[in-house]
Amino acid sequence: MPSVYIKTYGCQMNERDSEAVAAQLVAKGYTLAPSETVADVILLNTCSVRDLAEQKALRKMENLAADVRRDRPNVVLGFMGCMAQSRGQELIDRLPDVDLVLGTQKFHRAADCLGDILAGHAEKIVDVAEEQGSEATIREHLLYGNGAKNGGGDSDGRRPPLPVTAFVSIMQGCNQYCTFCIVPYTRGEERSRSIPDIVAECRQLVAQGVKEITLLGQIVTSYGKREKRDEWHVTHDANVPSPVTCHPSLSPFVQLLDAVHEIEGLERIRFTSPHPKGYGDDLIEAYTRLPKLVESAHLPVQSGSNRVLKLMHRGYTRERYLGIVRKLRAARPDIGVSTDFIVGFPGETEDDFEETLSLAREVEFDQAYIFKYSPRRDTPAAALPDQVPQKVREERNQRLLEVINEIAQRKYRALVGRQVQILVEGPSKKNPARMTGRTRCNRIVVFDGSERHRGQLMDVKITRAGSFTLYGDPAIINL
Numbered sequence: 001m002p003s004v005y006i007k008t009y010g011c012q013m014n015e016r017d018s019e020a021v022a023a024q025l026v027a028k029g030y031t032l033a034p035s036e037t038v039a040d041v042i043l044l045n046t047c048s049v050r051d052l053a054e055q056k057a058l059r060k061m062e063n064l065a066a067d068v069r070r071d072r073p074n075v076v077l078g079f080m081g082c083m084a085q086s087r088g089q090e091l092i093d094r095l096p097d098v099d100l101v102l103g104t105q106k107f108h109r110a111a112d113c114l115g116d117i118l119a120g121h122a123e124k125i126v127d128v129a130e131e132q133g134s135e136a137t138i139r140e141h142l143l144y145g146n147g148a149k150n151g152g153g154d155s156d157g158r159r160p161p162l163p164v165t166a167f168v169s170i171m172q173g174c175n176q177y178c179t180f181c182i183v184p185y186t187r188g189e190e191r192s193r194s195i196p197d198i199v200a201e202c203r204q205l206v207a208q209g210v211k212e213i214t215l216l217g218q219i220v221t222s223y224g225k226r227e228k229r230d231e232w233h234v235t236h237d238a239n240v241p242s243p244v245t246c247h248p249s250l251s252p253f254v255q256l257l258d259a260v261h262e263i264e265g266l267e268r269i270r271f272t273s274p275h276p277k278g279y280g281d282d283l284i285e286a287y288t289r290l291p292k293l294v295e296s297a298h299l300p301v302q303s304g305s306n307r308v309l310k311l312m313h314r315g316y317t318r319e320r321y322l323g324i325v326r327k328l329r330a331a332r333p334d335i336g337v338s339t340d341f342i343v344g345f346p347g348e349t350e351d352d353f354e355e356t357l358s359l360a361r362e363v364e365f366d367q368a369y370i371f372k373y374s375p376r377r378d379t380p381a382a383a384l385p386d387q388v389p390q391k392v393r394e395e396r397n398q399r400l401l402e403v404i405n406e407i408a409q410r411k412y413r414a415l416v417g418r419q420v421q422i423l424v425e426g427p428s429k430k431n432p433a434r435m436t437g438r439t440r441c442n443r444i445v446v447f448d449g450s451e452r453h454r455g456q457l458m459d460v461k462i463t464r465a466g467s468f469t470l471y472g473d474p475a476i477i478n479l
């Protein structure tokens, strides 16, 4: 059977989609190639959020067509994901070496499409149509029984260790239409999977050794808001009680959290990304009564200026955002709060930017991802007047980064001497002789451990704080 190599650009949602496609192909007998140089099928899972990400994927495909195809003319080349969705046939017109273009609602068709191309039944396939129910098709994982046995092992055929953490896709799409964002056009309308389906997938993961699950969606606080309840809660798994009967007054997302929390053997629950607009009191209250919901909240703010938030069509004010953070910290004083910022949005003045700086100082984020605004084709913000010059965007990026880093470093250093619980995930990427784990508030801790610690919840004492990494002393680990 052919081997496949998937290169992923962009966010965790894309990583999860690639994993599901890989698992689907492995279940059909494909092996996973360790690199593109030896693969029979090369797929690029693309991102459209920034123009740079699109250009990178296009350049990569040009190089693959020139280098790999020259030596191995039968290699199949394909684009998947957001750029495939938004550009469709245009990609093949521009790069005639491309054989497959698969949109964001068609990941589950990857094996069929590749089968047709490899068997010579089709020369080129472009499939970017909408498909009802596609949100429920991102469900396969690369665990024992599918991925690992056929292609996930090392060159000696040994199986890799079971993963400790897993991502579970709960919904697709977004209806918020922030003016800078291309996602509603590439991922479509909000569509949510049913609670029983999601719980069944989580149960299976936990049965295979997963201890921590991150629930994923473009806007998880809108989960289930557009579905007809009676259809949506049809229970496919007789063992899963319908949470609606338990907590009918709660939002669908909190009902989902309650249902996942019930799973025996699951230790931790995370989710990303919520939206401040839909961040209700029931979600804040969930932090006080669901111990598996870890003390970590990624809450994208984008700007500290109400004027800019309005231009962005974010649907909340600075005051509302600060109110949510206050309530979260009252609910869980140790909660780690992270965010996303965009600097240099069209029309952002120096005063607006100062408000962003003051919000960053007021909240004291544990971590923040800063993006310099980059216009996206076909989004309303690209046509707004008063685009901010590149030099100013870069200067603001630097100033905000300094504030964020100074606060984050102070908070990291404050943890030295404290005992924290970590979930051990595996060897450190930088130094495989050491192990890493994650605290409940999402900080990475490196310590001298061994494979036998993988998957364990451990208390470690923090001895040193590096740049966005903590170090624990093995001598004082409680075994």
Ligand code: SF4
Pocket: 174, 175, 176, 177, 178, 181, 182, 183, 184, 218, 219, 275
């Ligand atoms: S909430 Fe806004 S930024 Fe997030 S995916 Fe939807 S449109 Fe994009």
